[in-house]
Every structure is written in structure tokens, then in C-alpha cells.
Amino acid sequence: MSLIATEGLSLRYGPVAALSNVNIAIAKGEIVTLIGPNGSGKSSLVRALLGAVRPAAGRITRAPGLKIGYVPQKLAVDARMPLSVGRFLSLPNRRPEPEVAAMLARTGVPGLEHRQITALSGGQFQRVLLARALLAAPDLLILDEATQGLDQPGTAAFYALIEDIRRETGAAILMVSHDLHVVMSASDRVICLNGHVCCEGHPRVVTAAPEYRALFGHGTHGTMALYQHAHDHAHDACTHEEKPAHAR
Known part of the structure; x- marks a missing residue:
């Protein structure tokens, strides 16, 4: 099916x-x-x-x-808004910190929980977006x-x-x-x-x-x-x- x-x-x-x-x-x-x-x-x-x-x-x-988990082509984030990676991954639903840390490690960007989203490189940001999509345990x-x-x-x-x-x-x-x-x-x-x-x-x-x-x-x-x-x-x-x- x-x-x-x-x-x-x-x-x-x-x-x-x-x-x-x-x-x-x-x-x-x-x-x-x-x-x-x-x-x-x-x-x-x-x-x-x-x-x-x-x-x-x-x-x-x-x-x-x-x-469905979705990783967009690009995502605009207001540079003036203080937003850590950990907080970003807990939107809209709060995720336990160990779960967030494990998924960041799984997608190849461990230890970024407290880094500001706007301070990430392009490659890091894409892997964070992937981590966010995977936290929902998607079928697709x-x-x-x-x-x-x-x-x-x-x-x-x-x-x-x-x-x-x-x-x-x-x-x-x-x-x-x-x-x-x-x-x-x-x-x-x-x-x-x-x-x-x-x-x-x-x-x-x-x-x-x-x-x-x-x-x-x-x-x-x-x-x-x-x-x-x-x-x-x-x-x-x-x-x-x-x-x-x-x-x-």
C-alpha cells in the first residue's frame, strides 16, 4: 500500500x-x-x-x-530574534532536552542546543532543519x-x-x-x-x-x-x- x-x-x-x-x-x-x-x-x-x-x-x-516530516528549501529567521537551536526544535511542542540532544547528534551537529539559530552555518542549519523534521518520527x-x-x-x-x-x-x-x-x-x-x-x-x-x-x-x-x-x-x-x- x-x-x-x-x-x-x-x-x-x-x-x-x-x-x-x-x-x-x-x-x-x-x-x-x-x-x-x-x-x-x-x-x-x-x-x-x-x-x-x-x-x-x-x-x-x-x-x-x-x-510527514518536511525540510524546506530555505527558512527565513529574523536575525533580531533570540532563538536557540534547542528552543527552535521545541516549537510548537516542547521536546525533552535529551531527545533534542540525541537528534542533533544523529544528524551530525551535536552540542548545538544553546547556539543561536542565526549563528549557524548553512550546512549546520540544514541539519538542524532535518533534526526538527525527524523529531516527529515521520512515515514520509x-x-x-x-x-x-x-x-x-x-x-x-x-x-x-x-x-x-x-x-x-x-x-x-x-x-x-x-x-x-x-x-x-x-x-x-x-x-x-x-x-x-x-x-x-x-x-x-x-x-x-x-x-x-x-x-x-x-x-x-x-x-x-x-x-x-x-x-x-x-x-x-x-x-x-x-x-x-x-x-x-
Whole structure:
């Protein structure tokens, strides 16, 4: 059974179509990555899955009691507001200090409980956001460009941590990313959007698809020889619709 699925999902912002007839499903324990050019509807799909926007057509089904953890692309914090990491992680519900300390250690930033949020580096802040999402013990963890602003070693370390979390918790992971090389080695399944699902499946299948190459060229093809992921999904599908450019 899927944790979350869309059927014929379409989104509009006024007269502008953001997504059309999107059908996806995410199962427990899998890592799925959304890719696509700017304006392809990736963030719009995430907002719909989170319940932040209402579909113009179609529906979204969620498993009963589904808990979703969310790590946003960025989060603005007023530099004038005194807010420690520990307090931030206890919003809106107070968390026991040992629980907060353990989760910070788990996400690779131990001992930051009393550090001011505004004093964190970009990499530290992203790991604190991840810790906050994980404190809710989610069934599905959604990461929207969570490695934006990290250098290459930091990005690789972040994805390795996500793989560990999936293995330890069994949570499903949905990632939005532009880091194509890393994504292909970190994902069980890739969904390529460009206003609709233009290509979907195992990373090897997606990188060989004409729809993918029309959008991204052949840049990641050589890296697939290094792909050693143990999970190989049977459902690999590519459509052949024209791909209009839509705003997110």
C-alpha cells in the first residue's frame, strides 16, 4: 500500500497551469527523487502533497495517520530574534532536552542546543532543519532542495545521512533536487517533471529516456556505470507527451 499517491492531479495558479494529470505513488521505505527544470512544477507538487495548495483536478490519497516530516528549501529567521537551536526544535511542542540532544547528534551537529539559530552555518542549519523534521518520527520525509547552498562534500554527506535514516527508520523519502549526479546514486526511483510526469523509473531507465535527455542532455549518463544500489524497481515508465513550460 502506498503512503501517499496522486491520481490525475492538476494544479493551477489563476490562469497558469502548474501541473497536469500527475499520477505518482510513494511506498514505505523507498527513496524517490523529483527532478525537472526550473518552473517544471516540483515545488508545486510538494506543496500539494503537504496540503498547502488545493488541486484544480484529481485527488491525493494518504495512508491513515500518515505523518510527514518536511525540510524546506530555505527558512527565513529574523536575525533580531533570540532563538536557540534547542528552543527552535521545541516549537510548537516542547521536546525533552535529551531527545533534542540525541537528534542533533544523529544528524551530525551535536552540542548545538544553546547556539543561536542565526549563528549557524548553512550546512549546520540544514541539519538542524532535518533534526526538527525527524523529531516527529515521520512515515514520509520530504526534502525540498535541502542541500541548496552546501558544497560538494557537504551534499554527499547529507545524502549519505538520508540513506542511513531510511535504513534505520523505514521512512519513505521524497527529495526535490538539482544535484543530478548524486541523486542518481541515492535514489530508488526518479520522477522527472515538466508540467507533467514526462519520465519515471529506476535511475538507469530515466537517464536513458529521450525525455530526460531532451531536458538535461547526456551529462549524467557516464555516472550511471557506478550505480550500485540494491533496490531495483519493476515499474519504469516514460511517456511521450509534449512538455510545455509551466511555472511552479
